[in-house]
Amino acid sequence: MMQRFIGFVRKEFSHIVRDRRTAAILFGMPVLQLLLFGFAIKNEISEIRVGILDHSHDLVTQELTDKLLSSGTFVATATLSNEREAGEAFASGRVNEVVVFEPAFGDRLLRDGHAGLQLLTDGSDPNVSRIVAGYTTSVVREYLREKGLAASGIEAVPLMMFNPGLKSVYLFVPGLMAMILMLVSALMTSISITREKESGTMELLLVSSLRPVQIIIGKVVPYLVLAFVNVITVVALAFFVFGVPCRGSILLLFLESLLFILTALSLGLLISTITSSQQVAMMISLAGLLLPTVLLSGFIFPIASMPWPLQAISNLIPARWYLVIVRGVMLKGAGIAVLWKETLILVVMTALYLTFSVRKFSERLQ
Amino acid sequence: MPEQVIHTDKLTKRFGTFTAVDGISFSVRPGEIFGFLGANGAGKTTAMKMLTGLLIPSGGLATVAGFDVYREPESIKRSIGYMSQRFSLYDDLTPRENIRFFGGIYGLASKELREKCDRMLERLDLKGVADTRLAALPLGWKQKLAFSVALLHEPKLVFLDEPTGGVDPVTRRRFWDLIYQAASGGVTVFVTTHYMDEAEYCDRVSIMVDGRIAALDSPEELKRRYDAETMNDVFISLARPARRSE
Amino acid sequence: MSAVLITDGVSKRFGKVEALDGVGFSVDLAELFGVIGADGAGKSTLFRILATLLLPDAGRARVLGLDTVDSYRMIRTRIGYMPGRFSLYQDLTVEENLAFFATVYGTTIKENYELIRDMYVQLEPFRTRRAGQLSGGMKQKLALCCALVHRPELLLLDEPTTGVDAVSRLEFWQMLDRLRRLGITILVSTPYMDEASRCDRVAFMQEGRILAIDTPSGITGLFSKPLFAVRAAEKHHLVPVLRSYPHAASVYAFGSTVHYTDSRPSPDMGDVAAWLESNGIGGVGIERIKPGIEDTFMALMESMTSRREAADA
Numbered sequence: 001m002m003q004r005f006i007g008f009v010r011k012e013f014s015h016i017v018r019d020r021r022t023a024a025i026l027f028g029m030p031v032l033q034l035l036l037f038g039f040a041i042k043n044e045i046s047e048i049r050v051g052i053l054d055h056s057h058d059l060v061t062q063e064l065t066d067k068l069l070s071s072g073t074f075v076a077t078a079t080l081s082n083e084r085e086a087g088e089a090f091a092s093g094r095v096n097e098v099v100v101f102e103p104a105f106g107d108r109l110l111r112d113g114h115a116g117l118q119l120l121t122d123g124s125d126p127n128v129s130r131i132v133a134g135y136t137t138s139v140v141r142e143y144l145r146e147k148g149l150a151a152s153g154i155e156a157v158p159l160m161m162f163n164p165g166l167k168s169v170y171l172f173v174p175g176l177m178a179m180i181l182m183l184v185s186a187l188m189t190s191i192s193i194t195r196e197k198e199s200g201t202m203e204l205l206l207v208s209s210l211r212p213v214q215i216i217i218g219k220v221v222p223y224l225v226l227a228f229v230n231v232i233t234v235v236a237l238a239f240f241v242f243g244v245p246c247r248g249s250i251l252l253l254f255l256e257s258l259l260f261i262l263t264a265l266s267l268g269l270l271i272s273t274i275t276s277s278q279q280v281a282m283m284i285s286l287a288g289l290l291l292p293t294v295l296l297s298g299f300i301f302p303i304a305s306m307p308w309p310l311q312a313i314s315n316l317i318p319a320r321w322y323l324v325i326v327r328g329v330m331l332k333g334a335g336i337a338v339l340w341k342e343t344l345i346l347v348v349m350t351a352l353y354l355t356f357s358v359r360k361f362s363e364r365l366q
Numbered sequence: 367m368p369e370q371v372i373h374t375d376k377l378t379k380r381f382g383t384f385t386a387v388d389g390i391s392f393s394v395r396p397g398e399i400f401g402f403l404g405a406n407g408a409g410k411t412t413a414m415k416m417l418t419g420l421l422i423p424s425g426g427l428a429t430v431a432g433f434d435v436y437r438e439p440e441s442i443k444r445s446i447g448y449m450s451q452r453f454s455l456y457d458d459l460t461p462r463e464n465i466r467f468f469g470g471i472y473g474l475a476s477k478e479l480r481e482k483c484d485r486m487l488e489r490l491d492l493k494g495v496a497d498t499r500l501a502a503l504p505l506g507w508k509q510k511l512a513f514s515v516a517l518l519h520e521p522k523l524v525f526l527d528e529p530t531g532g533v534d535p536v537t538r539r540r541f542w543d544l545i546y547q548a549a550s551g552g553v554t555v556f557v558t559t560h561y562m563d564e565a566e567y568c569d570r571v572s573i574m575v576d577g578r579i580a581a582l583d584s585p586e587e588l589k590r591r592y593d594a595e596t597m598n599d600v601f602i603s604l605a606r607p608a609r610r611s612e
Numbered sequence: 613m614s615a616v617l618i619t620d621g622v623s624k625r626f627g628k629v630e631a632l633d634g635v636g637f638s639v640d641l642a643e644l645f646g647v648i649g650a651d652g653a654g655k656s657t658l659f660r661i662l663a664t665l666l667l668p669d670a671g672r673a674r675v676l677g678l679d680t681v682d683s684y685r686m687i688r689t690r691i692g693y694m695p696g697r698f699s700l701y702q703d704l705t706v707e708e709n710l711a712f713f714a715t716v717y718g719t720t721i722k723e724n725y726e727l728i729r730d731m732y733v734q735l736e737p738f739r740t741r742r743a744g745q746l747s748g749g750m751k752q753k754l755a756l757c758c759a760l761v762h763r764p765e766l767l768l769l770d771e772p773t774t775g776v777d778a779v780s781r782l783e784f785w786q787m788l789d790r791l792r793r794l795g796i797t798i799l800v801s802t803p804y805m806d807e808a809s810r811c812d813r814v815a816f817m818q819e820g821r822i823l824a825i826d827t828p829s830g831i832t833g834l835f836s837k838p839l840f841a842v843r844a845a846e847k848h849h850l851v852p853v854l855r856s857y858p859h860a861a862s863v864y865a866f867g868s869t870v871h872y873t874d875s876r877p878s879p880d881m882g883d884v885a886a887w888l889e890s891n892g893i894g895g896v897g898i899e900r901i902k903p904g905i906e907d908t909f910m911a912l913m914e915s916m917t918s919r920r921e922a923a924d925a
Contacts, residue, residue, distance in 0.1 A: 404777070405747075405749070405777040405778075405779050405780065406747040406748035406749045406750075406775075406776060406777045406780060407747035407748075407749075407750075408777075504652060505650075505651050505652060528775070531774065531775060532650065532651035532774065532803055533650050533651060533803075534649070534650030534653075534803075534818070534909075534913060535650075535805060535864075535906050535909060535910050535913075536864075536910050536913055536914065537650070539864050539865055542865060543851065543852075546848050546851065546852075549848065550848060550849075560775065560776065560777055560778065560781075561804070562778055562806075563806075563866065563867045566867040566868045567847070567865055585868060586868065589868075596867060597867070598778055598806070601777075601778050601779070602778055602779055602782060605777065605778070605779045606779050
């Protein structure tokens with residue numbers, strides 16, 4: 001019995017290693033994706049090109065401008081003399097932001113305690129826009145405090161818990177893990193089973209008296225192992241290259257990942273029982289699993305800001321729950337006492353999919 | 367003597383250290399039915415690919431339909447017809463759509479094409495199923511349609527790669543009627559087959575063994591030379607001692 | 613003689629297509645039984661039902677004394693099946709394929725080596741080559757080895773020689789002959805008529821039905837008309853000219869000759885020769901011959917077609 005199982009698994013590994021594309025996807029993808037997300041796609045902005053439109057030209061506006069430019073983030077790329085020039089500077093891409101001081105800015109500030117300062121940002125890129133405005137506001141606020149000119153007595157000083165630097169890697173790592181596990185477990189298993197259907201070897205496996213459960217386990221175990229290797233790779237890379245910590249129990253993180261791999265594998269199985277061609281299996285996996293994992297799990301777009309139908313759908317997506325778990329364990333140091341609900345949901349989902357696909361796995365040809 | 371339709375001189379193809387086709391020299395005369403036989407792996411497919419302009423030879427000379435295989439593979443492709451058992455027509459298109467599509471590829475004007483299409487469907491007795499998807503038609507019907515489509519642009523030379531695989535004996539003979547018809551119309555036919563009785567229908571037959579041409583003559587002459595009753599016996603006595611089998 | 617395989621009224625339909633229509637026959641122990649028919653005759657459907665991979669819509673089949681529907685699991689361990697398409701792992705080597713199928717059946721290559729030795733010796737030089745890179749003949753030998761590796765009592769071989777050259781086919785059939793002598797029952801399908809003569813008995817299949825079952829010599833007895841072989845110096849025009857002869861019944865090219873039957877009760881072949889010569893065919897020779905298996909199959913096919921056309925009309 002054990003002999004059969006080992007033989008089956010060995011054969012499956014041979015398939016994986018011999019097909020360069022499969023091997024590349026399995027081993028190269030996780031690393032490549034993480035590096036891509038980690039280095040290339042950043043939300044922090046290191047340089048803001050700013051244009052100054054100063055209608056006042058007094059000591060205060062001069063000090064504020066200096067303060068901005070000396071902070072290191074802002075670079076003055078244009079000195080403007082009217083609103084029309086500001087528009088042109090945006091259109092040509094010379095500036096991300098224009099700071100406009102109203103006439104007699106310094107006088108008003110010193111006399112009335114408030115003055116008009118306008119921030120123009122490039123709304124065609126809302127993300128950058130928001131960050132730029134935030135940075136500028138905080139510099140201005142600091143200047144006012146130094147001068148003892150804070151507008152009101154109470155001031156809120158924000159501190160980002162768990163991710164004080166608001167590093168985007170912290171956001172991407174959990175999402176990436178969900179995505180990679182979906183890809184390796186669900187997509188690869190469904191393709192490898194449908195490939196046997198296409199090539200006719202499934203016919204031989206069926207007449208060989210192997211039980212469906214044996215065929216399924218034989219096909220699934222190699223991908224389970226590989227997916228788990230990927231979890232370790234991603235967590236290690238995240239820690240050593242990007243300094244993403246694991247504040248909670250690493251054992252818990254791995255166990256939860258194993259659970260999620262099982263969920264994804266059972267989804268892959270399910271797909272392969274309802275299709276008979278590799279192409280269709282791939283389409284279903286990509287459109288039906290990977291896309292929702294990226295878009296609706298809270299990986300990129302916050303679930304709270306989705307319209308209610310999408311929020312409802314997101315509940316059906318395993319990655320949504322897995323994301324909560326990974327963020328909880330890695331970033332907040334949460335334990336199972338906090339995450340039992342999400343874990344239970346994944347367990348139930350897996351059990352459902354698995355039962356259904358084993359039932360559906362036909363011992364005959366259709 | 368009229369110009370040869372195919373002429374090769376020491377035509378060779380090597381893949382790495384492996385010589386798939388090892389210096390074959392032969393000629394095919396205009397209007398003849400030339401049987402190109404050989405065991406699986408003898409180098410038939412590679413030779414066919416060179417002659418149809420799909421593969422550049424490693425050495426030797428060859429002209430096909432008057433064009434050089436090294437310098438003018440595109441002209442060769444334009445002036446020959448090709449049909450294989452494996453790929454011929456689109457199963458999800460109808461006979462009419464297939465004819466239109468392949469006619470279009472060969473640059474036939476649309477008015478001419480429409481007339482040809484109607485005539486062809488009539489001649490092949492496929493009018494009733496002109497707008498049925500090919501997938502639903504019997505294999506024998508598809509094969510005769512594929513053959514006619516290969517002749518659509520009126521090539522002087524047509525390559526048939528195992529054209530009759532898998533059909534019943536009656537349909538197989540009807541297919542050969544079409545081949546004879548085409549040959550009597552002056553088309554040169556270059557055909558491969560595993561049915562040895564079909565080898566007898568050819569004017570001349572070559573038998574490839576281990577990358578070389580082991581014999582080339584009319585079936586009658588070959589049978590006399592090898593003291594054999596049938597072409598099957600000739601083939602087996604030639605191909606049996608083959609050393610390589612890939 | 614005990615029947616290893618019995619089918620009774622087996623039918624199967626796919627959508628509008630009647631793939632099998634009341635197929636009934638039986639195969640005896642250690643018999644080499646051939647199913648002859650073209651693509652689409654229903655051979656593969658029949659084999660899949662016998663291999664317990666498909667359920668028949670109607671009728672029953674018993675394999676090794678077991679029902680193919682109820683006892684499919686028992687049957688599966690005791691038969692060897694070779695599907696119509698080459699169905700091994702193309703990315704695994706010859707040896708890996710064989711070892712894999714051995715382990716799947718819980719056995720080893722060594723245990724049943726003497727059964728596959730004759731073929732495996734030929735495969736040995738290519739042991740480490742991937743199966744996808746073998747020639748057609750070699751692939752089929754490997755597939756047969758894989759089907760034999762667990763020493764099955766019954767072999768179901770679906771078109772093992774299609775697309776394989778004449779030499780490899782000859783070797784393949786010699787191998788089947790040896791296996792039969794070892795007591796293995798073999799059901800094999802083929803589109804090549806010449807292979808039928810190598811079977812103990814053959815069944816002709818056409819459009820899901822069995823036209824006839826008999827020994828190769830017995831089956832030619834179904835050919836009732838006198839058959840003639842006509843030869844001429846000029847082959848190309850012989851068939852169309854002969855076909856236009858007013859009393860011609862069937863005219864088919866057969867190797868270097870043309871096989872001819874006449875529609876008259878007692879054919880006048882002198883008149884046929886004269887007619888050919890008057891139409892410009894020289895060197896005519898005509899002799900009466902015994903019908904072969906292919907002649908018989910074609911005659912049965914034609915009569916079935918004409919019966920059906922009559923019924924349609």
